[in-house]
Amino acid sequence: MPIPEVLNAEKFESHKELIRILYLVDGDFKNMCDDYSMSRFCIEKYKEKVAQDVGVKKEYENLFDELEKEILIYIKKNC
Template identity: 45%
Template sequence: MAIPNELYNVKFAEWSESIQILYLVDDKFKKICDDYCAAKTDTIKFEKRLASNFDKKTKSKNLEKELEEEILFYLIRKT
């Protein structure tokens, strides 16, 4: 059974050997690690969504401002 890649990081670097052993022999430790990995994966997924939503919001807000100006310009020209 392979150790999840999420466990190979700077925070756990000095514990790499212990993690490898405990992950394979200790079910409680494995469950904690699996939960950690799932949470980390979810965090990355939500951060990507947040960035995507932020970009969409920014584009929409810019379009809104441009259209506000265009409406005002149109009203000024026509009245």
């Protein structure tokens, strides 16, 4: 069973072999590593969601501005 990719990070480079062994034989260490990996995944997913949310928010802001202009034009035409 391979270790999670996130454990191949530079900060763990000097402990790579020990991490691999502990991951295979120590359930507590494996759980900690799996939680670490999941937390990294969630961070990345959250970053993507925030970026998507910002884009959607911007689209609604643009729509709001356009509709506001159209309403003002409509009101001026019908006064």
